[in-house]
Amino acid sequence: MKTLLDLFKNFQDQDKTAFIFRTGIRRFVFSYKDLYQLSLKTASWLEGQKINKGDRVVIWAPNSPWWVIAFWGVILRGGIVVPVDFSSGRERAEKIAELTQAKLIIQSQYKLDKIEKSNSIFIENIQYFIENCSANILPVIIEENNTAEIIYTSGATGEPKGVELSHKNLISNLKQVNEHIPTITKDYNFLSLLPLSHMFEQMGGLFTPLYKGASIIYIRTLKPSAIMRALAEENIYTVMIVPRLLQALKNSIERELERKTFLKLFSGLVKFSVHKKFGKNFKFFISGGSPLDIETAKFWQNIGFIVIEGYGLTECSPILAGNFYDQQKIGSVGKALPGVTLKIEGGEILAKGENIFSGYWQNKFLTKESFNSDGWFKTGDLGKIDNDGWVYVKGRKKDLIVTSAGIKIYPEDIENILNKIYGVKESCVIGKQEQGGEEVHAVLILETSADAPANIIKNANKQLDNLQQINSFSIYPELEFPKTTTLKIQKHKIKEAIKKIQVNTPSHSSDKIINLIASVTGKPVSLIEENSILATDLGLTSIARLELVNYLEQEFRIDMDDTLINQNTTVKSLRDMIQNNEKKTSRENFPFWSFNCCGRFIRLLSNWFLNYPIFFYFVKLEKRGLENVKNLNTPVIFIANHISYFDHPAIIFSLPKNMRYFTATAAKDEFFHNYKKVNKLKWTWKRFTYYYGTIALSLFPLPKEKGFRKSLEFMGKLIDNKINILIFPEGERSYDGKMLPFMEGLGLMVKELQIPIVPIKIEGIEKVFPRGTAMPQKGKVTVTFGKPYCFGRESPSEIIKIAKNLITNL
Amino acid sequence: MTIGIDLVYIKDFKQRLEKKEIIEKIFSKSELAIMPNLQESAGIFAAKEAFMKAFGKKVGWLDIWIELLPSGKPTIHCNYLDKNQKAELSISHDGDYATAVVIIT
Numbered sequence: 083m084k085t086l087l088d089l090f091k092n093f094q095d096q097d098k099t100a101f102i103f104r105t106g107i108r109r110f111v112f113s114y115k116d117l118y119q120l121s122l123k124t125a126s127w128l129e130g131q132k133i134n135k136g137d138r139v140v141i142w143a144p145n146s147p148w149w150v151i152a153f154w155g156v157i158l159r160g161g162i163v164v165p166v167d168f169s170s171g172r173e174r175a176e177k178i179a180e181l182t183q184a185k186l187i188i189q190s191q192y193k194l195d196k197i198e199k200s201n202s203i204f205i206e207n208i209q210y211f212i213e214n215c216s217a218n219i220l221p222v223i224i225e226e227n228n229t230a231e232i233i234y235t236s237g238a239t240g241e242p243k244g245v246e247l248s249h250k251n252l253i254s255n256l257k258q259v260n261e262h263i264p265t266i267t268k269d270y271n272f273l274s275l276l277p278l279s280h281m282f283e284q285m286g287g288l289f290t291p292l293y294k295g296a297s298i299i300y301i302r303t304l305k306p307s308a309i310m311r312a313l314a315e316e317n318i319y320t321v322m323i324v325p326r327l328l329q330a331l332k333n334s335i336e337r338e339l340e341r342k343t344f345l346k347l348f349s350g351l352v353k354f355s356v357h358k359k360f361g362k363n364f365k366f367f368i369s370g371g372s373p374l375d376i377e378t379a380k381f382w383q384n385i386g387f388i389v390i391e392g393y394g395l396t397e398c399s400p401i402l403a404g405n406f407y408d409q410q411k412i413g414s415v416g417k418a419l420p421g422v423t424l425k426i427e428g429g430e431i432l433a434k435g436e437n438i439f440s441g442y443w444q445n446k447f448l449t450k451e452s453f454n455s456d457g458w459f460k461t462g463d464l465g466k467i468d469n470d471g472w473v474y475v476k477g478r479k480k481d482l483i484v485t486s487a488g489i490k491i492y493p494e495d496i497e498n499i500l501n502k503i504y505g506v507k508e509s510c511v512i513g514k515q516e517q518g519g520e521e522v523h524a525v526l527i528l529e530t531s532a533d534a535p536a537n538i539i540k541n542a543n544k545q546l547d548n549l550q551q552i553n554s555f556s557i558y559p560e561l562e563f564p565k566t567t568t569l570k571i572q573k574h575k576i577k578e579a580i581k582k583i584q585v586n587t588p589s590h591s592s593d594k595i596i597n598l599i600a601s602v603t604g605k606p607v608s609l610i611e612e613n614s615i616l617a618t619d620l621g622l623t624s625i626a627r628l629e630l631v632n633y634l635e636q637e638f639r640i641d642m643d644d645t646l647i648n649q650n651t652t653v654k655s656l657r658d659m660i661q662n663n664e665k666k667t668s669r670e671n672f673p674f675w676s677f678n679c680c681g682r683f684i685r686l687l688s689n690w691f692l693n694y695p696i697f698f699y700f701v702k703l704e705k706r707g708l709e710n711v712k713n714l715n716t717p718v719i720f721i722a723n724h725i726s727y728f729d730h731p732a733i734i735f736s737l738p739k740n741m742r743y744f745t746a747t748a749a750k751d752e753f754f755h756n757y758k759k760v761n762k763l764k765w766t767w768k769r770f771t772y773y774y775g776t777i778a779l780s781l782f783p784l785p786k787e788k789g790f791r792k793s794l795e796f797m798g799k800l801i802d803n804k805i806n807i808l809i810f811p812e813g814e815r816s817y818d819g820k821m822l823p824f825m826e827g828l829g830l831m832v833k834e835l836q837i838p839i840v841p842i843k844i845e846g847i848e849k850v851f852p853r854g855t856a857m858p859q860k861g862k863v864t865v866t867f868g869k870p871y872c873f874g875r876e877s878p879s880e881i882i883k884i885a886k887n888l889i890t891n892l
Numbered sequence: 893m894t895i896g897i898d899l900v901y902i903k904d905f906k907q908r909l910e911k912k913e914i915i916e917k918i919f920s921k922s923e924l925a926i927m928p929n930l931q932e933s934a935g936i937f938a939a940k941e942a943f944m945k946a947f948g949k950k951v952g953w954l955d956i957w958i959e960l961l962p963s964g965k966p967t968i969h970c971n972y973l974d975k976n977q978k979a980e981l982s983i984s985h986d987g988d989y990a991t992a993v994v995i996i997t
Contacts, residue, residue, distance in 0.1 A: 106916070144912055168912075171910075191924035191925060191927070192912045192915050192916065192924065193910070193912075193915075194905070194906055194909065194910050194915065194927075194930050194933045194934075195906055195910060195929070195930045196927075196928065196929055196930070198928065198929055204925075206921075206924070206925070207925075302912070302916065303912055303913045303916060304912075304913070305913050544907065548910075602908075624941055625900070625904055625905055625908050625909060625937075626908060628908070628909055628914050628917065628918065629908040629909065629914070632911060632913055632914050632917075635913070643952070644917070644953075645950040645951065645952060645953070648950060790952055790954045790955045790971055791952060791954050794954075822975075823975055825971070826969045826970075826971065827971045829922075830920055830922065830954075830957060833920070833921055833922050834920065834921055875925065877922055877926075877959045877960070878922050878957065878959060878969070879959055879967075879969070
């Protein structure tokens, strides 16, 4: 194996799952074969876009199987992938595209501020672009010294610098890592949480599992609730992680334990409950990006999870050293990988190995500076290596902040911006030790006429990329910073000094909810009281409301609907809302259980003894077009015209037996829940029809009050479990058999669920059991099935138009 | 007949909502596909807000959606409108602001 193409060839004939993509609504499965075919098709589409050997292609998109498919597509064309962190703003992405003269920019629709250039496409559209492309193309011939990727990191002058990594670099590191930690097998499921634009996630969380034939789980949003659900449901073995995330997970577990005090009495129970959350096979975290603090490492060790800490730099593809699966030393980043040589020179860690890059993109000067005369790469990190070869990282040579998310930040970049803001006399940016690692801290000396310091920081943060935000600040109590004779600020002295002075975060209160409200509304903490009304007293706009709910979801690991916050919501009622939400354990309000074997058996019985005899006493059923549904290999949405209460049994009894018990029917929520408890008899009757409907007829409510999103989630779950859905899109029964307008939501539904529809036409039933009659008559009914229809980029209204025509034309 | 209007300060909109988790709460897949830039996104957001004002109550962000006719004119749709109700929409943006008006008849 010499190039990434050699790795790619292994995917060809494997049916095994490569990726699972959890969108929150659907759970899409991609096999290795799918990855192979789709990547080749993408390459063939890229060929049409004139992407040739050596051309740069920017990928600025969130993690998903399509990120990986786009990546291989470019590699197969001999192109160079330029990944850009998705949390970066448009300016940075545009700058990198410009620096690399990128021929194509692959961006995402999940960004508000997009690049508007003719050579940019949306990653979400690739699946449509490649529909008609052939997978029979020959990959471009690639040498191991060809560049595979250019990855940008911060440069000291504010100009980002591009690390060029060759195929050889990547493959060497892949082999080294897997020799060092040979534990991973094809049974492993990786959960991908870190951005694929970072080499650490690529090497540990992408290339390694692909090399071993393991599976990777991608989730569309990194909401804590979504992460926990993925951990609980996907049988995860390991994740690549940065100290900041590990710290956040620790905090959230600790907070939960605080509520369940009884658990703390028995440490075994604590372990048990945490292990339950992570699934039965969870084995270890691999931590990198920035130093892991000892307390966090010990916490996880006590829980019984291994944290394997490693050390590396993008320039080294990226891993240089790591602990082992069966041996870890807390405080040490482990030993050098096989094939990597490390030494200390003047306190600095130097490295040699085939994984080390050859230079920065079009920057000979920086390249020359980063190697010593013997060709050793100067990491810029200070450290020591003990006699047994354990490596300890002791800080950095240059004045550089590495945040606990693993992002490198040059203080000068931020100081330059601060110094330009009116009222700032001097500024000094340092890394401040927080729980979990370093965060960006600004120390200011202000003119007397200056604006409030919190506003100055806000102003600076607006100008900074999302990755470089200032986290906290303090005001230096003197007129000038301590300086050397050459007028350089003595940062170590300031670091010492700020330990004694007050540190401000943009808001400050011991209460998390109040802090968040303060930072979102811009109101001082002192003005926020328990009975303050968010909308009127605190001026919470709908935009700010969405922002607040997002913070709350992150902080409290909950799912929350922002429209629940209304004109009357006070701080106190918000607090209650959150507490109730946190306590809620079951998220399943829908009768999913009616589809297990038990539910199906009850349905079988009720069909035999009740539904079947009644229905066929009245109806002579004729089925047409069954060949269209016999060999479906995917679940579908059946859509049918609606005339009578007999429509449902007519369709169900027309379906082949293997589908009959795996089809759920959407019914109006009002049908089940419209009666209040006033009339006892009516209410009991409704409860009865609810249970009878859900179990015996497999109906499920399309709840309006709970919102569309919840219904979609439920339908997605049905489909993922291979259950078809039957919908009557008119929403009510027609009196005369003529079709009524369709409910508009259908179009949106089909779009979100990405699933084919099968049209069904029912005729004759208007004579048997028309709307408005109490007793059916005997008669003949025809049910006609049409061909499955797949939608692509149509708008919801177009989908409805097409769907209606499909039924009419049957 | 009811009417609703909304004005969005685009900078604020971007700064607060530019996160995947929030974006997917507000916009459906079909809307994301017709939002070429920040201004249009803010306009669509304003349209949803204006709709809620005309409708008289808060509904889920995803229960309202905007589409474009081939001519480029936006139309607004909602799961809660009765079949005999109709909503009309107009969006505009210039510089730092986007605005939308919705009339429900």
